[in-house]
Amino acid sequence: MDRESCLLPGPTTHYLRPTRGPTMRVPVWWKLWGSLIKKLLALFASFASLAGLLFCFLPPSNELPWWAVTLLTIAVVFLGILVIREVNENRERRVFKRDDERGIRDYMHKWIQHGGRVAIWSRDLSWAQNDETRALLAEKAGRNELIVCMPETNALAEELAAAGAEVCAYGAGNLEAPDSRFTIVSFGRDGSRVAVGRTQGDLHAVDEFCSGQHPAFHLANDLMNLVRSISKAKG
DSSP: OOOGGGGSSSOOOOOOOOOOOOOOOHHHHHHHHHOOOOOOHHHHHHHHHHHHHHHHHHHHHSOOOHHHHHHHHHHHHHHHHHHHHHHHHTTTEEEEEEHHHHHHHHHHHHHHHSSOOOEOSSSSSSGSHHHHHHHHHHHHHHTEEEEEESSSHHHHHHHHHHHEEEEEETTTTSSOOOOEEEEEESSSTTTTTEEEEEEEETTTEEEEEETTHHHHHHHHHHHHHHHHHHHHHOO
């Protein structure tokens, strides 16, 4: 998959959705789709109000005048554009139950499996504690395509460092339990993307941003480069 496709408006690829079935309960479903549904309802309500106002000014006739048809056509076109835009933006959010380890693991594995450097900011790499993902990370480490920043190294981080990964431990005394968790793919290239994870109650939300699309990307990128620079300065 070409990561530079994110330079186009809206995402052009589909990543794993939260696990369906019993685990896809109402809170998760509403967190994923609720905001979009409310925005779409507001858009259609605005369109209905506009159409109703227009018909109030029309003379009684069996045919609409040309200017009314033109206004309605323009309104429909803009409505369609706004709907597409809202749907595309919603595709860049993933929501999981906090205990949905498989869903989170599969999503992250899919996120990093393509070519190019990957930069991971994590507390303990808990999502990578499975044979398939460990093998993928080791493969990337062997190609010098893996950067990991975390408070302190653990067994997996040391294993990846031995395989060739750049592992930066900034010290638990400086930031013991970071609230932010993010992973940048195609790191250092045009078209790079970041997935930012955060906990919201019993849910785990992940938002995706392209380079140049949102300040969150630049904050994550700068934080990663800052820790790498400090780590290299310490030797």
